[in-house]
Amino acid sequence: MLILDGMPDRPVAGKTPLSVAKKPNLDKIAEIGINGIMDTISPGIRPGSDTSHLALLGFDPYKFYMGRGPIEAAGVGIDLKPGDIAFRANFATVVGHGTVFDKVVVDRRAGRIEQTEDLVNALNEIDLPIDFEVAKATGHRAVVVFRGNYSAELTETDPKVVGEKVKKCKPLGDSAKEIAEIINEFTQKAHEVLEKHSLNLEREKKGLPKANAILLRGAGVMKEIPSFKDKYGLKLAVVSATALIKGVGRILGGDAFTPQGATGNKKTNLESKFSASLDLLKKYDVVLLHIKAPDELGHDRDFEGKVEFIEKLDPHLSRILELDFSKNCVIVTSDHSTPVSVGEHTADPVVVSVVHEGVRVDDVKRFTEFDAPKGGLCRIKGMDLLNIALDLLNLSKKFGA
């Protein structure tokens, strides 16, 4: 499964990046496959990358989505148990007097600090009445997991804007009272530890903002979720540089890989990602290769950038075309559209091509938003995609007699 994150677009003066880019290999995939369009969640529902990836792997996001915190936490390598509560976190700079909650956030990214390993280690030494774990994520980001069986009906400590005080975590229901108090205790103790940490004293000397507070947002509780292996009897690998997508793979019990040079942006090492994915096909049944750049370029409203990236990506697809399609099934699609005219995810259906020896090849010869709807797959839902592939591969069970 090749997922071109946010690739499809809405036409600008009748054209989309997919319709103007020169991409002989991607078009070849459309030509030898069966094509269609897909609502990754449901018609008119704007998908997040996490909910849509769950659906593309056959897991109903309305049933299993647990918020961004647990998925990011799984994505940076934390093993979560049902009931654990996970937050996304930022190292930030606060100034003022009194407790951390009296202080004002002056930089939500602490000068875009990168080297936070020592700070994370120090935070993990804090004494709390329950087990918890802090892990580094990219740049100034981290995740914090509180172990136990808690409700995520909590407010966030991150004020989301500079110039405001760190917020107290408040319970939104009785069942979250205890954990809210523990989170406030953590936030205060974290500030005390970080404020006097040698790395921050050094930063202060150099005139850099201190990473002296940790702000929490995006709470979610890990749910019971069947594994990909239990559901399909197949081994799943996810290749991505994005913690959120690796996290989707890991909460389903799959393995997640970030090959050398994979960055999650347009400078990513595509060679390395395709090589790793093709290697993994020898050990795994389903390999999901996630390419993030088109989404980023969509958010940046960069039409030309999307075109350039498609043209940079296309030569690598020649390696996919060399696969033996009597044994392999290749799906090329997206998790949602990120049109340059909108700069956000939209519900415009995505393009999908499926290649396998047995498919009913249709007349579609180009991988575009305009050609795909004429294909034999017509309009499908994200939850149906994997079933379609498994049926083609004769890996499906019959329903009924």
Ligand code: ZN
């Ligand atoms: Zn996405």
Ligand code: ZN
């Ligand atoms: Zn996006």
